[in-house]
Amino acid sequence: MRPLDEKETTQVFEKLFNFTGNNLKNIVEAPSHEGPESNPGRYCFRLNKNRVYYVSESLVKRATNVKRDKLVSLGTQIGKFTKGGAFHLTIQSLNLLAANAKHKVWLKPTAEMSFMYGNHVLKGGLGRITENINTNDGVVVFSMSDMPLGFGVAVKSTQDCRKMDPNGIVVIHRADIGEYLRMEDEL
Amino acid sequence: MAAKGAMKKKATSNSNKTNSRKKQKKEIELPNPKIQEKVVDDDISGSDVDSDVDDDMLVEQHRDDSDDSASDALSDGDQPFTDDFLQDDNVDGEKSSDSDSDSDHSDIERKSKAIDAKKEKEEKEAEAELVDNIKEQADEVTLPTPQELKEEAQGPPDLPRLQRRIKEVVRVLSNFKTLRQEGASRKDYVKQLTMDLASYYGYNDYLIEVLVEMFPAVELVELIEAFEKPRPMCLRTNTLKARRRDLAGILLNRGVNLDPLSKWSKVGLVVYDSQVPIGATPEYMAGFYMLQSASSFLPVMALAPQEKERIVDMAAAPGGKTTYVAALMKNSGVIFANEIKEKRLKSLTANLSRMGVTNTVVCNYDGRELPKVLGQNSADRVLLDAPCSGTGVISKDESVKTSKSLEDIQSCCHLQKELILAAIDMVDANSKSGGYIVYSTCSIMVAENEAVIDYALKKRDVKLVPCGLDFGRPGFINYREQRFHPSLEKTRRFYPHVHNMDGFFVAKFKKMSNSKAAPAPTTEQPEGGDEVIEPIDSVIKKKAEDKVVHHRIHESSTKEKVHRENGIAQHGKAENTFSGKKRKERKRFSREEISKSREEKRAALRTAAKGKPFSKEKKFAKEARTTK
Numbered sequence: 082m083r084p085l086d087e088k089e090t091t092q093v094f095e096k097l098f099n100f101t102g103n104n105l106k107n108i109v110e111a112p113s114h115e116g117p118e119s120n121p122g123r124y125c126f127r128l129n130k131n132r133v134y135y136v137s138e139s140l141v142k143r144a145t146n147v148k149r150d151k152l153v154s155l156g157t158q159i160g161k162f163t164k165g166g167a168f169h170l171t172i173q174s175l176n177l178l179a180a181n182a183k184h185k186v187w188l189k190p191t192a193e194m195s196f197m198y199g200n201h202v203l204k205g206g207l208g209r210i211t212e213n214i215n216t217n218d219g220v221v222v223f224s225m226s227d228m229p230l231g232f233g234v235a236v237k238s239t240q241d242c243r244k245m246d247p248n249g250i251v252v253i254h255r256a257d258i259g260e261y262l263r264m265e266d267e268l
Numbered sequence: 269m270a271a272k273g274a275m276k277k278k279a280t281s282n283s284n285k286t287n288s289r290k291k292q293k294k295e296i297e298l299p300n301p302k303i304q305e306k307v308v309d310d311d312i313s314g315s316d317v318d319s320d321v322d323d324d325m326l327v328e329q330h331r332d333d334s335d336d337s338a339s340d341a342l343s344d345g346d347q348p349f350t351d352d353f354l355q356d357d358n359v360d361g362e363k364s365s366d367s368d369s370d371s372d373h374s375d376i377e378r379k380s381k382a383i384d385a386k387k388e389k390e391e392k393e394a395e396a397e398l399v400d401n402i403k404e405q406a407d408e409v410t411l412p413t414p415q416e417l418k419e420e421a422q423g424p425p426d427l428p429r430l431q432r433r434i435k436e437v438v439r440v441l442s443n444f445k446t447l448r449q450e451g452a453s454r455k456d457y458v459k460q461l462t463m464d465l466a467s468y469y470g471y472n473d474y475l476i477e478v479l480v481e482m483f484p485a486v487e488l489v490e491l492i493e494a495f496e497k498p499r500p501m502c503l504r505t506n507t508l509k510a511r512r513r514d515l516a517g518i519l520l521n522r523g524v525n526l527d528p529l530s531k532w533s534k535v536g537l538v539v540y541d542s543q544v545p546i547g548a549t550p551e552y553m554a555g556f557y558m559l560q561s562a563s564s565f566l567p568v569m570a571l572a573p574q575e576k577e578r579i580v581d582m583a584a585a586p587g588g589k590t591t592y593v594a595a596l597m598k599n600s601g602v603i604f605a606n607e608i609k610e611k612r613l614k615s616l617t618a619n620l621s622r623m624g625v626t627n628t629v630v631c632n633y634d635g636r637e638l639p640k641v642l643g644q645n646s647a648d649r650v651l652l653d654a655p656c657s658g659t660g661v662i663s664k665d666e667s668v669k670t671s672k673s674l675e676d677i678q679s680c681c682h683l684q685k686e687l688i689l690a691a692i693d694m695v696d697a698n699s700k701s702g703g704y705i706v707y708s709t710c711s712i713m714v715a716e717n718e719a720v721i722d723y724a725l726k727k728r729d730v731k732l733v734p735c736g737l738d739f740g741r742p743g744f745i746n747y748r749e750q751r752f753h754p755s756l757e758k759t760r761r762f763y764p765h766v767h768n769m770d771g772f773f774v775a776k777f778k779k780m781s782n783s784k785a786a787p788a789p790t791t792e793q794p795e796g797g798d799e800v801i802e803p804i805d806s807v808i809k810k811k812a813e814d815k816v817v818h819h820r821i822h823e824s825s826t827k828e829k830v831h832r833e834n835g836i837a838q839h840g841k842a843e844n845t846f847s848g849k850k851r852k853e854r855k856r857f858s859r860e861e862i863s864k865s866r867e868e869k870r871a872a873l874r875t876a877a878k879g880k881p882f883s884k885e886k887k888f889a890k891e892a893r894t895t896k
Contacts, residue, residue, distance in 0.1 A: 114598075114599065114600045115599060115600060115601065115602060115626060115627040116576075116600075116601065116602055116627075117576045117577060117578050117601050117602060117648075118576075119576065137626070137627070139602065140602055140627065140629055143578075143602055143604075143629065143642075144629045144631075146641055146642055146643065147629065147631045147633075147641060147642075148641075151631050151632045151633055151641075152629070152630075152631055152632075153613050153616075153617060153630040153631060153632050154617045154620065154621075154628070154629070154630040155628075155629050155630075156626050156627070156628075156629075157621065157626050158617075158621060172621075173621035176624050193550060194550075197550065197553065224550065228550065228551075228554050229554065230550070230554075258550070258553035258554055258622075259553055261553050261618055261622050262547075262548060262553065265614055265615065265618050266614055268614070268617070268618055268621075
């Protein structure tokens with residue numbers, strides 16, 4: 082387990098910024114109640130086996146005893162580095178993103194299952210959409226009951242979405258909660 | 269000739285008498301067309317009173333003399349008198365009946381004979397049938413002979429017959445004195461039951477013997493029947509993300525038939541049936557609930573983790589209990605979730621992230637080396653859901669019936685004993701809010717449960733405390749030839765046929781002190797002894813004393829007994845503190861020795877280097893003097 086170096090940190094923060102915008106500050110400076118100390122600590126990012134974790138500092142302190150190859154997970158995993166060095170956010174970061182998301186999309190009940198099978202979001206499945214979404218923005222997908230279902234990347238801006246035909250793709254699927262069942266081994 | 273004829277007639281008259289008597293009885297209501305018959309009937313009414321052989325003789329003599337009509341007239345008029353006083357008239361009447369209505373009589377005779385014969389036959393058959401019936405029942409109760417058993421063993425098992433025999437043997441065993449077969453001992457019946465149960469339900473010999481030893485016959489059958497059926501599926505609401513009421517509402521809308529689990533759980537729901545796959549709903553994937561068996565709630569409820577504590581879960585996969593612990597702690601504090609098998613780690617991490625648990629560190633160690641990694645006396649509470657033989661969850665996994673042998677159980681026990689010592693070593697006895705260890709298994713074997721607890725009590729300074737689960741059965745204190753510490757009644761056993769959940773065992777310890785040595789009395793006692801080991805707590809000690817007095821089976825000598833009792837009562841505590849002091853004194857002593865020797869060395873240096881002003885040395889000398 083080690084802290085992220087410069088390059089890695091920029092990559093991670095870029096991806097996060099795509100989804101959260103200025104709320105990134107909330108993520109980084111959130112007070113954490115984990116750990117047995119009564120004062121809330123801070124969160125930090127750690128890298129272990131190409132996976133990036135968002136952990137409270139008190140947890141990090143205690144996890145230093147564990148050997149690198151025996152340590153499996155800390156706190157919340159937010160993403161993975163591929164062998165080529167690129168960073169991708171994974172579904173485990175959904176809670177964190179959903180709490181701080183700038184751009185949101187709500188799906189109709191009929192389109193929920195389709196998204197959870199890994200399909201992209203079509204215009205016909207959109208219930209609600211936040212304003213001022215631009216192309217290639219990170220978008221968090223919710224159900225109509227405000228339950229986070231996953232996240233993706235917007236294809237068009239909000240205004241363009243309105244003009245689209247119902248079968249056009251609005252959000253490209255990146256991760257969804259169905260992956261916990263479909264791809265448990267690859268998480 | 270006359271005599272012969274008379275004899276014959278006598279015989280006929282005898283039979284006639286009986287037949288006609290019977291006929292009279294039958295035909296009293298019917299009007300008799302023939303006067304003779306009437307006469308016969310009337311006469312017979314008289315003759316009923318005097319039915320002796322003597323009368324017959326008289327009949328024989330007077331038969332040929334009198335006339336019918338005269339006798340008829342006489343008999344008609346004097347009927348009441350003839351009964352008592354005038355036997356002759358009766359005799360005449362009978363004689364007349366014989367001679368006059370011979371043909372009719374013979375018909376009647378024949379008919380009545382036939383009826384009689386029929387009746388007798390029926391009675392005989394009925395008796396025979398009764399005897400037969402009784403014999404059949406008795407056949408089930410009587411044990412089959414070895415030959416019969418051999419025959420049975422050759423062919424495929426006759427299931428209905430086995431089932432009947434099982435029921436019968438259980439019935440006999442429950443009321444042994446009255447229903448037993450002569451010559452068969454209780455042992456024979458039990459042996460037969462064991463064999464039948466093994467072949468009917470598919471258990472291997474070892475396992476069925478163990479179960480027979482543990483339960484009385486009726487309960488044993490109930491338990492085995494309960495193992496055949498699956499327990500109801502339960503789910504636990506994730507309080508980090510949802511409330512039970514809301515979740516129940518959402519699932520009911522989806523078409524799931526569910527109910528709150530029981531009084532003792534605020535987060536459990538039991539699922540009867542469901543139109544959608546319960547493990548694949550969007551709510552499941554969003555982490556609103558976890559599919560878990562009801563028995564898995566129990567060790568976490570017993571552990572009762574508080575916020576901001578340090579918890580260790582030594583065998584965490586697939587993570588149902590770990591996530592429950594995190595939910596109870598509201599994501600505060602820190603949990604170390606350990607799992608030895610790599611393949612199961614994936615499901616553990618997936619469940620943790622799905623349920624929104626952020627305070628957990630997952631590691632992949634053998635539980636026995638965890639104290640070295642995480643540090644001794646570093647945790648507030650430890651949960652050990654030990655790997656076991658799985659005899660309590662036969663309803664989930666039928667292969668356990670045939671695959672477990674004595675060696676399997678013994679290797680499980682050995683591992684569990686090592687793990688529990690590691691768990692105890694990890695807990696900090698001086699922790700402000702904790703100092704508890706919960707040990708649980710999904711097994712009903714005494715060797716894996718009570719024996720392991722007893723071992724821990726002997727080896728470490730721990731004490732059993734109530735689990736907080738009142739609805740279970742207390743653990744065994746005595747089991748066959750083994751005797752355990754009396755505080756084992758605070759452990760809890762759960763059975764499928766009693767509580768409708770998987771077979772389970774839960775025990776909760778409190779660590780009294782961080783010393784690795786067991787309490788003092790153990791040093792005197794032999795390793796494999798059955799003697800009770802008293803922890804420091806005086807209350808338990810006294811109780812133990814009483815019980816120790818009762819359970820002294822392997823006591824070697826009375827002197828020891830007296831000594832130990834005195835020692836326990838008076839000097840137990842003192843001994844412990846004394847040994848503690850000794851240790852401290854030794855340390856101090858050695859430090860002082862060291863400082864003395866250092867002083868001497870410095871003095872030697874000073875004398876060696878005369879005249880040189882060593883201010884530093886003087887300073888050191890001053891310090892040395894003060895520490896002395």
